[in-house]
Amino acid sequence: MSTQREFEFTFAHFDALRKQAHNYSGINFTDDKLEMFYARLAKRLRKLGITSFSEYVKRVKQDQAEFSEFVNAVTTNITAFEREPHHFAHLKEQMKTFKKSTVNIWSAGCSTGQEPYTILVNILPFCRQKRIEVKVLASDLDTDVLSKAQAGIYKVKDVEMYGQAVKKQFFRKGIGPKEGFCMVKPVLSECIEFRQLNLFYPWKLDRKFDFIFCRNVLIYFEQKKKLEIIDRFASNLVPNGILFLGHSELIPRDDPRWKNIGTNMYQLTGAG
Ligand SMILES: C[S@@+](CC[C@H](N)C(=O)[O-])C[C@H]1O[C@@H](n2cnc3c(N)ncnc32)[C@H](O)[C@@H]1O
Incomplete structure (x- = not known):
């Protein structure tokens, strides 16, 4: 061969x-x-x-x-805007009853950035109206994808699911040699801190999160490591915080700390 x-x-x-x-x-x-x-x-x-x-x-x-x-x-970096959209719909619902002045969200394994930008496209208009500050930490192991995420340049067809008003609000269309591409506007990127972070080893973060998205990342780890990382996410979440996992990533039913609140969505209960 x-x-x-x-x-x-x-x-x-x-x-x-x-x-x-x-x-x-x-x-x-x-x-x-x-x-x-x-x-x-x-x-x-x-x-x-x-x-x-x-x-x-x-x-x-x-x-x-x-x-x-x-x-x-x-590394495998496949991602897309509005991937597994029920998670963003749920996040939007959650924001309606959110009581604090800042919401902290972590996109762990953010790849080229579509996930953290999707989070913002979905909740930023409402949060601005309610004067809720949105802070997103977007992290990945891979430095190439992080650079792309930070640059925020995508094909126009990658954001075609959004209506004209949303596209106009959040993306700048490229012209001339940049035709066919668009760039996220600062209104989105200024809410995000990009950081290289390896989930395989214990990490230190200076804040707790209301929501953690770690989707289609744990799938690549052995079961024991997956559970260890989920444990660490528990200590990075506020009480009743929510963890969003990818479509084939589950938390065992017998873990009393997590309540399954929807497809691959888990709320930290404080039990256990
Ligand atoms: C398939 S992408 C998922 C992207 C996005 N979360 C989504 O669901 O669309 C998986 C990402 O996990 C990252 N990754 C793999 N191992 C990692 C590790 N040990 N620490 C942090 N990120 C890791 C990869 O670099 C890749 O960008």
């Missing part, structure tokens, strides 16, 4: 690389990810002028900057 490839890529190369990525990120790369590793990392070899994967394995071990590029290359 490897004879048709530009670079020889053995299972041992794959295994050495996936172990390094796992030790850092917690992502559990199954055997079927071998082709994905090859496709994404062959580009790195070409860029660096490296001629073998044996050399690349060593490089990743020794060179911190390349290690970061390597991790960025193998």
Whole structure:
């Protein structure tokens, strides 16, 4: 199989690389990810002028900057505006009875930013009317996606689900060479703090959140680690705070601290 490839890529190369990525990120790369590793990392070899994967394995071990590029290359960053929209509808409902002057929200594993911007598009008009300040922490492990999130530039067709008024309020349409793209307006980006944060290891945050979105991230971790991270989210939430998980991520029913309040939505009860 490897004879048709530009670079020889053995299972041992794959295994050495996936172990390094796992030790850092917690992502559990199954055997079927071998082709994905090859496709994404062959580009790195070409860029660096490296001629073998044996050399690349060593490089990743020794060179911190390349290690970061390597991790960025193998993470899966699929996301979209209004992904799993019932969560944003629920958040909007929650805001109607919100009593504090600031709402703190964390988008953990925000990828290229569509999730935190969607949160804001949904609640900012109401919050401004009610004079509720909105603070969003948007974090990810991958520094490339964080840069894209911060730049806030998307294809116009990515936001086509929004009506003209919403698009006009929150996005600036590109012209000339930027035609077909749009950029989020400062009214959205100024509510967000972007930060690199690795969920695999304990983190320190200086505030508690009313809502945490961690969707389609825990799916890549082993069960024990998932539960450990969910425990840590519990200590980052205010009493009765809500955790939104991805469509295939569940909290075991027998955990009394969490009340299932809808599809992949859990409220911290204080019990247990
Ligand atoms: C599939 S995307 C999900 C994006 C968004 N939450 C959504 O549901 O549309 C998963 C994101 O989790 C990030 N991720 C993976 N492992 C991580 C870790 N250990 N710490 C923080 N983020 C991580 C990836 O870089 C990626 O951007």
